[in-house]
Amino acid sequence: MRRSASTALAVLCAAATAAVTALAAAPAATAAAPLRARAHYVDCQAKPGPERGTLKAPWRTLAAVNAQHLGPGDQILIERGTHCTGTLAPNGAGAPGSPVRIAPYGTGAKPVIDGAGAPDAVLLRNTQWIEVSDLEITNAANPGTKRRGVRVVLDDYGTGTHYRLTGLDIHDVRGDDTKDNNGSAGILFSVTGSAKETHYDDVLVENNTLRTIDREGIFFASSWNQRPVISGYDPNGPHWVPSTGVVVRGNDLSDLGGDGIVMTATKGALVEHNKLNGFQRRSAGYNAGMWPWNADGTVFQYNETSGGETTRDGMAYDVDEGSFGTVFQYNYSHDNAGGFFLVCTADGSLGDAVIRFNISQNDHFRGIETCRGSFTGVRFLHNTVYVGDGVSQTVVNENTTNRHEIAFDNNIVVKEGAGTAAFNLRSGGVTASHNDLYGVGSVPLNPGGTTADPLLAGAGTATGRGDAGAAYALRSGSPALGAGAPLADAGDRDFAGNPVTPGTAPDIGAWNGVPAGR
Numbered sequence: 001m002r003r004s005a006s007t008a009l010a011v012l013c014a015a016a017t018a019a020v021t022a023l024a025a026a027p028a029a030t031a032a033a034p035l036r037a038r039a040h041y042v043d044c045q046a047k048p049g050p051e052r053g054t055l056k057a058p059w060r061t062l063a064a065v066n067a068q069h070l071g072p073g074d075q076i077l078i079e080r081g082t083h084c085t086g087t088l089a090p091n092g093a094g095a096p097g098s099p100v101r102i103a104p105y106g107t108g109a110k111p112v113i114d115g116a117g118a119p120d121a122v123l124l125r126n127t128q129w130i131e132v133s134d135l136e137i138t139n140a141a142n143p144g145t146k147r148r149g150v151r152v153v154l155d156d157y158g159t160g161t162h163y164r165l166t167g168l169d170i171h172d173v174r175g176d177d178t179k180d181n182n183g184s185a186g187i188l189f190s191v192t193g194s195a196k197e198t199h200y201d202d203v204l205v206e207n208n209t210l211r212t213i214d215r216e217g218i219f220f221a222s223s224w225n226q227r228p229v230i231s232g233y234d235p236n237g238p239h240w241v242p243s244t245g246v247v248v249r250g251n252d253l254s255d256l257g258g259d260g261i262v263m264t265a266t267k268g269a270l271v272e273h274n275k276l277n278g279f280q281r282r283s284a285g286y287n288a289g290m291w292p293w294n295a296d297g298t299v300f301q302y303n304e305t306s307g308g309e310t311t312r313d314g315m316a317y318d319v320d321e322g323s324f325g326t327v328f329q330y331n332y333s334h335d336n337a338g339g340f341f342l343v344c345t346a347d348g349s350l351g352d353a354v355i356r357f358n359i360s361q362n363d364h365f366r367g368i369e370t371c372r373g374s375f376t377g378v379r380f381l382h383n384t385v386y387v388g389d390g391v392s393q394t395v396v397n398e399n400t401t402n403r404h405e406i407a408f409d410n411n412i413v414v415k416e417g418a419g420t421a422a423f424n425l426r427s428g429g430v431t432a433s434h435n436d437l438y439g440v441g442s443v444p445l446n447p448g449g450t451t452a453d454p455l456l457a458g459a460g461t462a463t464g465r466g467d468a469g470a471a472y473a474l475r476s477g478s479p480a481l482g483a484g485a486p487l488a489d490a491g492d493r494d495f496a497g498n499p500v501t502p503g504t505a506p507d508i509g510a511w512n513g514v515p516a517g518r
Helices: 005-025 062-066 465-471
Strands: 039-042 075-079 083-085 100-105 112-114 120-125 130-133 136-139 148-155 159-166 169-174 185-192 199-206 209-214 216-222 243-249 252-256 261-264 270-272 275-279 290-293 299-301 304-308 315-320 327-329 332-334 339-344 351-356 359-361 365-370 375-381 384-387 393-398 404-409 412-415 421-424 430-433 436-438
Touching: 039 062, 112 120, 120 130, 120 136, 136 148, 148 159, 148 169, 148 199, 169 185, 185 199, 185 209, 199 216, 209 216, 216 243, 216 252, 243 261, 304 315, 315 351, 339 375, 359 465, 365 404, 384 393, 393 404
Parallel strands: 039 075, 075 100, 083 112, 100 130, 112 136, 120 148, 130 159, 136 169, 148 185, 159 199, 169 209, 185 216, 199 243, 209 252, 216 261, 243 270, 252 275, 261 290, 270 299, 275 304, 290 315, 299 327, 304 332, 315 339, 327 351, 332 359, 339 365, 351 375, 359 384, 365 393, 375 404, 384 412, 393 421, 404 430, 412 436
Antiparallel strands: none
């Protein structure tokens, strides 16, 4: 019997309803189970045989590792004592609480990743939730071309979250003299592209060693950096999208061709407990030890910087253009050819920077240097600058007549032995008060200050940041004891951790503790 169209439709609807009811009643176990996290083993010196990425049949090349797609909780475990040549460029990403981990297994020396002249020894591209630890990384072959030890890059990615680079020994990365989003560095975090707002969040670079690197040591760069406070501002370019949650801590850097640690296009970055010895050694450009550019709210503290070469900058520390709310505190600087500190705006602007409770020992050429452009709200407070025998320094050198608003308060400057120390003020914007300027020439107006010997406990004898506080303590009878002005921006402690009580007259200089010898 032939059915009508309406009858056929009713049958179909009844069948569909039954199917939906059956699906709703199906047990939850029929849903796809999450993929199980895997461990991939790598031994580049393993004997020939099957390669399955297991402990008994490990991968023998980095290419085999790079061919895998990694997911949350996966691990790449590299045999200690092995030497792998090429680029480690894992694919895939972790997830919140389940990062991808790259680390050694077994006993013995850290496994070596040798870039052998490739652009990168380790490349982490468009990934997140990833942790890399305890590897030896080198890239010395074919020197003078662009290359990195570790490059992390996000290209039109959006927000990349959770990066950990810890315990890495990076050395002999003999790159060219390029400094940009794709330049040469020991560790480079780079944002590229212009189609999608992109930045990093939650980054830790901790307890790594970097030596013999060209050009940059640790460098953060971004194409999303355009705002009116920088030179060459392009209103049509990718606007400023800063990376957040960046911490660079406990790293040891030496023999660098150019800069040490540079934060660009970051907000609220923390750079602390790092040691830098030897920078600006091979670059034809201008380089400094540690500094921000186009970055807001950066804190540099408890760092030690020395061995800067040349006077093409060559200073230990710098607040550079486009940076606001920068704090440098509790840092030690010594024996830098270019000097202690640079404040530079070029054709942009900067402001609201406080440099407090730092110690400079035998930095040459310039204590504080300004460059073209103007700025406001820069405060040098409670610093101690020692210029010893045979060292000459311009304590504050304004190299243009552009007005530079600098408050120079509660500082100690001591000049001893051969050589000179003097101020060169040209803009009319530098004001000074309550400083102890001993042995210094061309002293500016200094209300509340003195030119008497501050009686430092061991001036010129500090061997590192660890003993600098004791070396620059004030002895009993020092005219700097209790002679400073209470300052709102002084913070709550001195270089050595002694308390600074708000509203009370502090000591002048970087020390505010019990006098030495008492």
